[in-house]
Amino acid sequence: MYEDVPGTLSAPIAVGRGAQHATNIEHVIQALAFHGPCSQATVSRTVGLSRPSVHSIIHELEAAGKVEILPGPNRRDCAVRLVANTGRYIALDLGHELVRGMFVDLERKVSYRLAESITGSHHHTGDLAAIGKVVDGLCALSGVSLGDMTSIAVTLHAPIDWAGIVSPSTIMPNWTGLVPTEVISSYLGKDVVVENDANAAAIAEWAWGAGRGSKCFMYVKTSQGVGAGIVMSGSVMRGATGVAGEIGHIVVEPHGPLCNCGNRGCLSAVASGQALLAQFDRINDAPESLHDLVDQALADNPVASRVITEAGHHLGTVLAHVIAILGPDRVAIGGELARAGKLHLDAVKSTVIERIVHTISTGTILVHGSIDDSPSLMGGLLLAMRADGQAMSVIPDWILQQS
Numbered sequence: 001m002y003e004d005v006p007g008t009l010s011a012p013i014a015v016g017r018g019a020q021h022a023t024n025i026e027h028v029i030q031a032l033a034f035h036g037p038c039s040q041a042t043v044s045r046t047v048g049l050s051r052p053s054v055h056s057i058i059h060e061l062e063a064a065g066k067v068e069i070l071p072g073p074n075r076r077d078c079a080v081r082l083v084a085n086t087g088r089y090i091a092l093d094l095g096h097e098l099v100r101g102m103f104v105d106l107e108r109k110v111s112y113r114l115a116e117s118i119t120g121s122h123h124h125t126g127d128l129a130a131i132g133k134v135v136d137g138l139c140a141l142s143g144v145s146l147g148d149m150t151s152i153a154v155t156l157h158a159p160i161d162w163a164g165i166v167s168p169s170t171i172m173p174n175w176t177g178l179v180p181t182e183v184i185s186s187y188l189g190k191d192v193v194v195e196n197d198a199n200a201a202a203i204a205e206w207a208w209g210a211g212r213g214s215k216c217f218m219y220v221k222t223s224q225g226v227g228a229g230i231v232m233s234g235s236v237m238r239g240a241t242g243v244a245g246e247i248g249h250i251v252v253e254p255h256g257p258l259c260n261c262g263n264r265g266c267l268s269a270v271a272s273g274q275a276l277l278a279q280f281d282r283i284n285d286a287p288e289s290l291h292d293l294v295d296q297a298l299a300d301n302p303v304a305s306r307v308i309t310e311a312g313h314h315l316g317t318v319l320a321h322v323i324a325i326l327g328p329d330r331v332a333i334g335g336e337l338a339r340a341g342k343l344h345l346d347a348v349k350s351t352v353i354e355r356i357v358h359t360i361s362t363g364t365i366l367v368h369g370s371i372d373d374s375p376s377l378m379g380g381l382l383l384a385m386r387a388d389g390q391a392m393s394v395i396p397d398w399i400l401q402q403s
């Protein structure tokens with residue numbers, strides 16, 4: 001399957017120097033990104049180059065500090081992984097009520113996190129002010145000026161179309177029609193890379209988590225909103241409109257509750273965190289937050305369990321259609337609702353199995369996301385690194401362990 005994706009690893013490969021050699025190096029890097037830590041034999045089979053050629057390229061990449069050869073019986077049989085040892089990056093995640101930020105210095109191996117509540121969120125300037133505070137705070141903590149940051153990535157909880165314009169969304173209506181790359185770069189006085197939060201989480205899970213080795217991977221984020229990102233051979237699939245994967249407004253109950261988009265019974269209107277909490281209007285001891293709701297479900301509260309199970313069935317209805325059309329080999333569910341564990345995932349799975357033919361459902365594995373620590377922020381880090389031409393096969397512990 002991997003070979004039939006044009007423009008990636010399917011190109012004919014011949015050993016040579018100059019442009020062809022650069023292409024071969026790029027293919028080896030792509031293969032290492034796809035597999036994660038793996039043997040040179042695996043790289044050789046993947047890219048169709050001879051083992052001596054791969055060995056020579058790995059040696060070149062090792063000398064450049066781009067790969068690390070892990071200890072093993074001999075150099076050719078032991079695992080190789082992508083590493084990055086330089087660069088100072090900031091990843092920011094702009095949500096509905098909070099901006100979270102992470103600074104990572106790969107040379108000094110230090111990482112800092114900060115978060116800032118958003119006030120005046122009815123206008124995007126409130127969001128910008130919070131972004132500014134987080135960036136200033138991270139610069140102060142790290143002792144690195146903004147100008148000396150290698151690159152900055154911002155993830156947004158809103159769909160971004162092919163032209164870079166924010167499409168109408170439930171979570172961040174105050175950004176609709178804006179070009180966040182321009183708005184945020186102008187505000188900070190430094191270029192930023194911008195990505196939708198679910199796409200960023202999908203690319204992080206593909207590179208470092210539940211999507212590793214997947215040829216067609218889908219990540220579904222189930223938090224205040226519901227969104228998804230699709231990764232084909234290491235690249236986010238956007239479609240012609242740029243907003244492929246925006247599953248939140250697929251209608252699952254035509255006579256269901258109203259949605260902000262003007263339809264009734266969209267997935268977002270029945271299965272997002274906002275929608276689930278709204279169902280508690282007439283219930284005693286309503287949960288105060290989505291986190292609280294999941295905690296109640298984990299404690300076997302029957303109302304909370306019911307609500308989360310139903311949300312899983314609704315998501316399963318949508319995924320059955322998406323899986324039939326897209327044919328992903330893996331779908332990972334992440335976000336706050338995934339914390340409910342089997343309760344939610346089993347409901348998703350049972351509906352998917354019920355609604356699509358056996359041959360399709362058995363070709364797709366449904367799992368939980370495996371990056372528990374802010375997958376959107378990790379995706380932002382990955383994108384900031386990519387903007388600098390860097391990649392790594394594993395998130396170092398010293399980044400994950402920061403609180």
Ligand SMILES: [Zn+2]
Pocket residue numbers: 248249259260261262263266268269
């Ligand atoms: Zn809708």
